[in-house]
Amino acid sequence: MMKVAWKKQAWTVAACFLVLCAAAYGAVPRMPHYRFENFTTANGLPNNHVYSVLVDGDRIWAGTDNGLGLYENGKWKTFTTKDGLAHRAVLSLALDKRTGDVWAGTMGGLSRISGGRIDTFTQLNSGLSNDVVYGVSIEGENVWVATAAGGCKLNIRTGQWSLFNERNTPMVEIWVYGVSATPTKVYYAVWGSGILEYDQKTKVWDKYEDPDGETEIVLFKDQGLIHEITSSVSFVDNVLWASTYFGDSRYDGRYWHNFLTKDSGLPSNFTNAVKGVDANRAWFCTDKGLAYYDGANWAVYRPSLTTHKPEMTVRDAEGHVTKVPVTTAPAHNYILNIDFQGSDIWVATAEGLSHGILEK
Amino acid sequence: MMRQTQVRLRAGIAGGLLSTAAVLFGVALWTGGPARAVMTGRTGEVLTYASPEELVLSTDGAKLFVLCQQSDEVRVLNAATYAEEKKIPVGHLPRGFSLSVDGARLFVTNTWDDTISVIDTKALSVVATWPVGAEPSSVVEDRAGKHLFVANRISSDVAVLNAQTGQEEKRLSAGRGASYITPSPDGSRLYVTHVYPNPTAFRTAPESEVTVIDAARAVVVDRIALRSIAGVFHVAVSADGRLAAVAELHPKNLVPLAHLEHGGAFEDTLTLFGADVGPKPVEVPLDELERYAARPFGVTITPDKSRMYVTSGGSQMLTVIDVPRLLRYAHLHPQPFVYDLSASANYVITRVAVGRDPRGVLLSHDGRTLLVANRLDDTISVIDTRSNKVASTVTLSGPKQISVLRHGEQTFYSAAQSFQGQIGCANCHIDSTFDGLNWDLEPDGFGRGIVDNRLLEDVKGTDPYKWNGGNPNLPTECGPRTERYFWRAENYDDLTLADLVTYIRSMPPRPNRWKLPGYELTAAEERGKEIFERKVDKFGNPIPEKNRCVYCHSGLKGTSQKSFDVGTKKPTDDSGLLDTPQLTNIALTAPYLHDGSAATLEEIWTIYNSEDKHGRTNDLTKDELNDLIEYLRTR
Numbered sequence: 001m002m003k004v005a006w007k008k009q010a011w012t013v014a015a016c017f018l019v020l021c022a023a024a025y026g027a028v029p030r031m032p033h034y035r036f037e038n039f040t041t042a043n044g045l046p047n048n049h050v051y052s053v054l055v056d057g058d059r060i061w062a063g064t065d066n067g068l069g070l071y072e073n074g075k076w077k078t079f080t081t082k083d084g085l086a087h088r089a090v091l092s093l094a095l096d097k098r099t100g101d102v103w104a105g106t107m108g109g110l111s112r113i114s115g116g117r118i119d120t121f122t123q124l125n126s127g128l129s130n131d132v133v134y135g136v137s138i139e140g141e142n143v144w145v146a147t148a149a150g151g152c153k154l155n156i157r158t159g160q161w162s163l164f165n166e167r168n169t170p171m172v173e174i175w176v177y178g179v180s181a182t183p184t185k186v187y188y189a190v191w192g193s194g195i196l197e198y199d200q201k202t203k204v205w206d207k208y209e210d211p212d213g214e215t216e217i218v219l220f221k222d223q224g225l226i227h228e229i230t231s232s233v234s235f236v237d238n239v240l241w242a243s244t245y246f247g248d249s250r251y252d253g254r255y256w257h258n259f260l261t262k263d264s265g266l267p268s269n270f271t272n273a274v275k276g277v278d279a280n281r282a283w284f285c286t287d288k289g290l291a292y293y294d295g296a297n298w299a300v301y302r303p304s305l306t307t308h309k310p311e312m313t314v315r316d317a318e319g320h321v322t323k324v325p326v327t328t329a330p331a332h333n334y335i336l337n338i339d340f341q342g343s344d345i346w347v348a349t350a351e352g353l354s355h356g357i358l359e360k
Numbered sequence: 361m362m363r364q365t366q367v368r369l370r371a372g373i374a375g376g377l378l379s380t381a382a383v384l385f386g387v388a389l390w391t392g393g394p395a396r397a398v399m400t401g402r403t404g405e406v407l408t409y410a411s412p413e414e415l416v417l418s419t420d421g422a423k424l425f426v427l428c429q430q431s432d433e434v435r436v437l438n439a440a441t442y443a444e445e446k447k448i449p450v451g452h453l454p455r456g457f458s459l460s461v462d463g464a465r466l467f468v469t470n471t472w473d474d475t476i477s478v479i480d481t482k483a484l485s486v487v488a489t490w491p492v493g494a495e496p497s498s499v500v501e502d503r504a505g506k507h508l509f510v511a512n513r514i515s516s517d518v519a520v521l522n523a524q525t526g527q528e529e530k531r532l533s534a535g536r537g538a539s540y541i542t543p544s545p546d547g548s549r550l551y552v553t554h555v556y557p558n559p560t561a562f563r564t565a566p567e568s569e570v571t572v573i574d575a576a577r578a579v580v581v582d583r584i585a586l587r588s589i590a591g592v593f594h595v596a597v598s599a600d601g602r603l604a605a606v607a608e609l610h611p612k613n614l615v616p617l618a619h620l621e622h623g624g625a626f627e628d629t630l631t632l633f634g635a636d637v638g639p640k641p642v643e644v645p646l647d648e649l650e651r652y653a654a655r656p657f658g659v660t661i662t663p664d665k666s667r668m669y670v671t672s673g674g675s676q677m678l679t680v681i682d683v684p685r686l687l688r689y690a691h692l693h694p695q696p697f698v699y700d701l702s703a704s705a706n707y708v709i710t711r712v713a714v715g716r717d718p719r720g721v722l723l724s725h726d727g728r729t730l731l732v733a734n735r736l737d738d739t740i741s742v743i744d745t746r747s748n749k750v751a752s753t754v755t756l757s758g759p760k761q762i763s764v765l766r767h768g769e770q771t772f773y774s775a776a777q778s779f780q781g782q783i784g785c786a787n788c789h790i791d792s793t794f795d796g797l798n799w800d801l802e803p804d805g806f807g808r809g810i811v812d813n814r815l816l817e818d819v820k821g822t823d824p825y826k827w828n829g830g831n832p833n834l835p836t837e838c839g840p841r842t843e844r845y846f847w848r849a850e851n852y853d854d855l856t857l858a859d860l861v862t863y864i865r866s867m868p869p870r871p872n873r874w875k876l877p878g879y880e881l882t883a884a885e886e887r888g889k890e891i892f893e894r895k896v897d898k899f900g901n902p903i904p905e906k907n908r909c910v911y912c913h914s915g916l917k918g919t920s921q922k923s924f925d926v927g928t929k930k931p932t933d934d935s936g937l938l939d940t941p942q943l944t945n946i947a948l949t950a951p952y953l954h955d956g957s958a959a960t961l962e963e964i965w966t967i968y969n970s971e972d973k974h975g976r977t978n979d980l981t982k983d984e985l986n987d988l989i990e991y992l993r994t995r
Contacts (some may be wrong), residue, residue: 098530100579114533115571115580117558124966125959127986141531149982157493157515157531160990162884163983 028322031292031299031314034345034356036328044076045069048331050348054093054102055341061102062353063090068104068113069353084118086111086131092146092178094136103143105133110145110154121154127161128152135189135232139181146176151188151196164188164196170207171196178232178273187240189230195242208242208251216246218260225249226258236276243271248284259284265298265315267291272336283345285335290347301356303329330354407759409766410435412733412740414456414720418481419463421725426733426740426756427457427468434468434477435756436484439724442740442754446484450477456498456540460523461505461547469496469510472871476510476526490526493519494873497539502575503547509573511538511552514873514948518552518571520578532580534571535592536796542595542604543575550575551597553606556796557590559950562957563810565614566590566797570606570633584641586631590797591790594720596659596668602635603683607656607670609787610643610698613797616806620848625783628653628672629698632690642690643698646670646679648705652782653679654775658721658732667709667745669730671718674775674784678712678721678732678741680748710748714741717773736770768863771856778847785842785860789816792867794949798956801845808932812956818869818944822919827954829923829939834861869944875994888991891984898979909975909988918943918995927973928953943995961989 039045045062052063062069068079068090079085087108094103101114109122109131121128128145135146143154150165165174171193178189188196194209211224218226227246234241240251247269248259259266268288276282280295289302289311296317304311310329315321331352339346345356411430417439418425424437432454436446451470459466459481466479469492476499478488494514501508501523508521516538517531535554542551550573557566568589572582586592591609598604610627617625633641646653654674661668661683668681686707697703715734718741722731729751732741740754762770771777772792775784788795794815802809811827824830825837838861843851852860875881881889892909896902905911906924914920919942929936938954952958958968965977965985972978977985 099532100577100581101533112533115583117533117569117583119533123982125963127962127982127989129982156533157517159515160884161986163986165983167981167983 027316028314028324029294029297029316031294031297031324032343033312033324033326033359034301034328035359036301036310036330036347037355037357038331038352039071039076039355040331040352044071045353046076046078046080048351050336050350050353051089051091052093052105052337053339053346053348053353054095055339055346056095056100056102060341060346060353060355061093061104062348063093063104063106065089068111079113079118081108084111084120086120086122086133091133092135094138094143096138096143103136103138105136105145105147107132109133110136110143123149127154127163129163129165134176135178137179137181137186139183139186142181144179144181144186146179146188148175150174151176151179164198164205169196169198169205177230180233180235182235184238185235187233187235187242189233189242191230192228193230194225194228195230195233195240218247218258221258221260222256224256225251226260231271232273232275234274234276234282237279239276239279241274241276241282243274243284245270247271248274250282252279259293265291265293265300265313265321267300267302272334273338275338275340277340283338285338285347287334289333290330290335290338299324301326301330302333302335305333330356407761407763407766410738410756410758411735412719412738412756413454413735415722415731415733415740416457416459416466417722417725419459423481424731425457425466427454427720428756429453429455429735431758432470434466434479437754442742442752444757448479448484448486450479450486451475451489456496456511458498458500460501461503467499467501467508469499471495471497471513474873476508476521478526488526490521492521492526492528493517493531495870498541498552500541500543500550502543502550502578504576507575507578509541509550509552509575509578511541511554513537513539513555514870516554518550518573530578532571532573532578534580535569535583537790538571540592540594542597544597545599545601548575549573549581551595551604553592553595553608555591555593555790556794559959562951562955562959563614563798563807566611568592568608570595570604570631584631584633586641586643589629589631589643590795591655591787593657594659596661597634598636598661598665598683599663600665603632603637603661603665603687604634605659605661605668605670606631606633607659609655611787611795611797613799616800616803617845620779620782620846625846626652626654626787627698628656630656630659630670632686636687637690640695642695644686644690644707645698645701645704646672646708647701648708649701650780651711652775652780653677653711654781654783655773655787657719660721660723660730662723662727662745664727669721669723671714671721671732673717673719673735673773674786675781676714676716676718676734676774676776678714678718678730678743680709680712682707682709712741712743712748712750714743714750715739715753716770736766736773764859765863765866767856768859768861768866771852771860772863777843777849777852779849783846785838788813792816793870796950798951803845804934809934810930810932810955812951812954814941815945815949816864817867818917818942819867820865822917822942823921824939827938827941828935829937834864838864870948872945872947872994874947879994881994882990884987884990885994886991887984888987888989891980891988892991897976903976907972907976912940913943918946925973926969926975927971928955928957928968930955930957943992946995947993961992 046069047064047066049065054061060071070077087106089107092105104111112119129152130147130149132148137144141157153162173192175191186198197206212219227244242249250257268286270287273285284291292299298315312324312326332349334350337348343358347354410428413429414427416425424439426435434448451473453472457468468477476490480487493512497513498511508523510519537554537556540553552571565588568586570584574581593607628646653672658671670679689706715737717736720733730743738756742752744751772785775781798812831837919940923937925936958964
């Protein structure tokens with residue numbers, strides 16, 4: 001009788017162990033799976049080097065090295081300098097959701113595409129501080145611009161330009177790579193000068209820098225911006241996401257959190273852009289793949305760095321990395337930009353534009 | 361009939377020679393207190409004319425609303441008898457008006473107040489006045505009664521307002537000088553036109569557009585290109601929505617005006633678009649050989665799409681068009697045939713003489729009567745659409761005398777003086793301003809002596825005239841020069857010329873929207889003012905007096921009235937010595953420099969001042985140049 005009871009107990013323990021093991025094995029976090037459809041010049045994209053992408057309802061705008069592409073009703077249309085575009089290389093894009101106008105920052109000025117008409121602002125014909133426009137962001141009736149010679153703002157109602165540089169802000173360098181403007185705060189990513197913050201209410205500038213200076217050695221982790229050489233900024237739900245060429249940062253107004261390859265799922269510290277989904281989730285565009293962070297876990301989408309075959313990896317909060325079998329990947333590892341279309345993503349890469357279709 | 365009126369008028373004018381001189385003296389003393397020119401009678405009376413601009417029928421067809429531009433009123437007439445029932449004061453210099461969808465409210469745009477007057481159509485009184493953008497010129501409510509769309513001429517945009525509160529929600533970029541809005545019959549689309557051309561490369565044909573707005577989404581969805589067009593007025597859309605017609609000017613500013621006798625100045629045209637026309641718009645001439653339909657403005661299409669009516673302000677006439685024949689001609693003839701002045705004979709049924717400067721045109725609900733607002737006669741022509749004859753002329757209440765200023769204004773807006781009646785002052789000075797074009801005026805060869813068209817308002821006291829300062833005064837400018845180079849016709853008689861000059865001298869500037877009364881300069885504008893007035897450059901070097909901004913652009917109007925060489929002479933110019941232009945409302949008058957080669961104020965210094973002769977500016981940073989421009993906009 002005792003023997004039978006012991007055997008039963010042993011079987012129960014074994015069963016529980018197996019269940020736990022199975023649970024442990026199945027504990028790979030549920031991260032979004034995408035089927036990627038890639039666009040290149042072969043199927044109508046103006047140029048394979050895509051600097052920026054913008055979702056405009058059912059339309060997709062792609063800022064490439066040789067023209068601005070518009071994908072609509074399954075076809076690509078290309079805008080060039082012949083159509084009035086400021087320059088062939090379109091570095092940044094922004095949508096004015098109120099008017100439907102699209103703003104394009106190029107290597108030769110700022111263009112507004114409105115109902116098919118292109119108006120161009122340059123440093124010669126307008127108050128634009130410099131023709132190399134790395135970033136553009138729309139807030140109300142203001143167009144905030146990041147250029148190679150400081151930031152600036154165009155009020156589209158009054159036509160007034162305001163310039164921001166080392167003379168009227170705490171900016172040390174004037175090479176401004178990115179901008180994120182909201183009704184409360186405006187953030188500039190200044191290459192070599194950290195993050196510049198403008199409080200719309202108090203009209204006061206502030207600055208966030210790497211507490212351990214410009215070095216690539218992180219002495220003070222989670223105590224400030226990860227590095228001075230910032231490449232982009234995204235302010236969502238009162239949380240600041242910042243990318244640099246040496247890691248990334250999240251700042252909630254009180255606490256900083258830094259992301260490095262050694263202690264996160266980031267595939268590379270060299271990050272071209274970050275785009276926050278909300279206060280906890282963000283996408284990171286790195287030179288070694290596209291990364292998604294859901295507040296705890298990471299997923300990386302890319303062609304394998306060695307075999308170039310489609311690859312997806314998931315890293316959970318404890319650091320366990322799991323490979324997930326996939327059949328498609330973004331067009332290239334070198335990711336430059338991303339935008340969202342509902343649950344889908346559009347990804348700008350150095351070798352094409354990718355449409356990530358969420359698989360249910 | 362018209363000639364008889366002119367004879368009577370001239371007889372009256374001749375009798376008032378002495379009082380004309382008195383008026384001239386009075387006008388010379390006038391310093392622009394009121395914002396609009398005050399009409400002064402030959403007897404010294406202050407006369408205010410109605411100047412009907414637009415017409416609207418009440419929803420039930422019982423009332424006729426008349427927008428009276430100079431008396432700042434909406435007049436309410438019985439639509440059957442045309443008896444005047446009420447005068448409703450509105451804001452200053454109203455230009456456009458329309459009914460709300462339910463007909464309960466009438467919205468009026470007041471161009472110099474930057475407001476909209478909201479009139480209760482039952483109580484016939486203003487119930488609200490809403491502040492809007494710069495120089496609101498047209499207003500339309502969407503079908504849902506949710507939004508009000510307002511075309512702002514100065515800011516070149518369409519403001520989207522909450523139709524109940526007047527609160528502005530956003531602005532949509534339109535063409536330069538956005539002015540007239542027409543909804544499609546189902547209300548889904550709004551067609552917006554503009555009176556100044558959009559910017560184009562120097563010495564290329566002008567371009568304009570019809571901005572198409574999705575009314576429900578309140579966004580711009582298309583822009584219909586109008587090639588070689590500058591000066592676009594009303595649009596009419598047929599009841600079935602398949603045909604639209606745009607009244608417009610087609611300038612020929614790239615060839616010398618000396619070729620007026622070859623039709624070298626303007627064509628008066630319509631652009632047709634819509635399903636009836638095909639995928640591409642078609643431009644059709646209104647003019648005919650030796651007879652021009654100068655300055656087309658108002659246009660309407662009968663509900664059965666059999667007829668189209670177009671007013672021509674400079675020719676004082678209404679053109680009646682057979683629409684099926686027009687469409688047939690357009691389909692059968694490959695574009696462009698706009699220069700073929702024999703074309704119009706194929707679709708123009710008749711021309712009906714109406715009053716001076718006919719503007720708005722309105723069909724009665726049954727389509728049997730057509731009304732035309734004759735702005736400079738204070739009359740409404742009532743036309744029987746079956747006979748195409750003027751059945752009667754309604755005279756609005758007001759002064760019966762023709763004042764000097766009124767006669768001058770009538771002359772300004774008439775094309776009668778020019779060869780074949782092709783053009784008048786108002787062709788290039790739209791609504792007494794400018795046209796945004798550069799012209800090849802002189803008979804000195806193609807492409808030589810290109811000149812930018814300067815702003816006319818506030819021109820008094822800025823003599824000499826012409827960019828080379830060659831005309832010492834306005835009588836010379838408007839007399840021999842205009843007659844010789846522009847009209848290519850006989851001279852004005854002395855009194856007509858005197859009245860024209862008096863009218864032009866009376867034009868005050870529009871309010872400067874960057875410096876309204878009580879406005880204090882911003883920090884940027886103050887910094888710009890310091891640069892404008894500085895005597896030392898940033899390196900501490902004295903700036904020679906003649907190279908300071910404030911030296912040449914001195915005085916209240918910003919001109920020393922002297923000529924200087926500012927280093928902008930082109931190989932096609934005979935001289936680099938140029939008259940100093942006034943700075944009045946300088947922000948509105950692009951392009952810049954004597955030939956219009958600078959597309960923006962910035963380009964004056966970023967491109968065309970390499971030798972620092974147009975003021976010492978090459979020591980300035982971009983911020984400082986922006987400050988200078990901010991200040992200039994307040995002038």
